[in-house]
Amino acid sequence: MDTNKLLSKYSIRSTKARQEIAKAIISLRHKHFCAEEVIERLRKKEIKVSRASAYRLVKLFSKRGVLRPVDLNKRWQMYETSFDKNHHDHLYCLNCGKIIEFENRAIENLQTKVCKEKKFKPLKHSLKILGLCRECDNA
Ligand SMILES: [Zn+2]
Numbered sequence: 001m002d003t004n005k006l007l008s009k010y011s012i013r014s015t016k017a018r019q020e021i022a023k024a025i026i027s028l029r030h031k032h033f034c035a036e037e038v039i040e041r042l043r044k045k046e047i048k049v050s051r052a053s054a055y056r057l058v059k060l061f062s063k064r065g066v067l068r069p070v071d072l073n074k075r076w077q078m079y080e081t082s083f084d085k086n087h088h089d090h091l092y093c094l095n096c097g098k099i100i101e102f103e104n105r106a107i108e109n110l111q112t113k114v115c116k117e118k119k120f121k122p123l124k125h126s127l128k129i130l131g132l133c134r135e136c137d138n139a
């Protein structure tokens, strides 16, 4: 994926630092990750961006919609990319931190129905189920 295209698609003015962040984000696109992991990627490539400005940039990418914050029970904010993922929800293992994604039509439809009944206009939602994955439950 081309970083310039990505930046312009989300109306983010291109700078060297932003391109590097975009590159890191693209390489993390199959994961759920925190800002520290983005910084880690930059460090590995010996790219010099201060921690504060890396955090600011991750926030900017999230604000512009490149990243979607994922609300998990962690002290730090987790993100996932939004440019190659459809809506889905999460199962989160409290023991090992594994994240399982799922998409269930029936659940989606039920939410729409609830909103209609309550005359509530849904803009977005996230569903997470906290628990134990199979490995942790069997341990
Ligand atoms: Zn687990």
Ligand SMILES: [Zn+2]
Residues within 6 Å of the ligand: 032, 070, 080, 088, 089, 090, 101
């Ligand atoms: Zn996800």
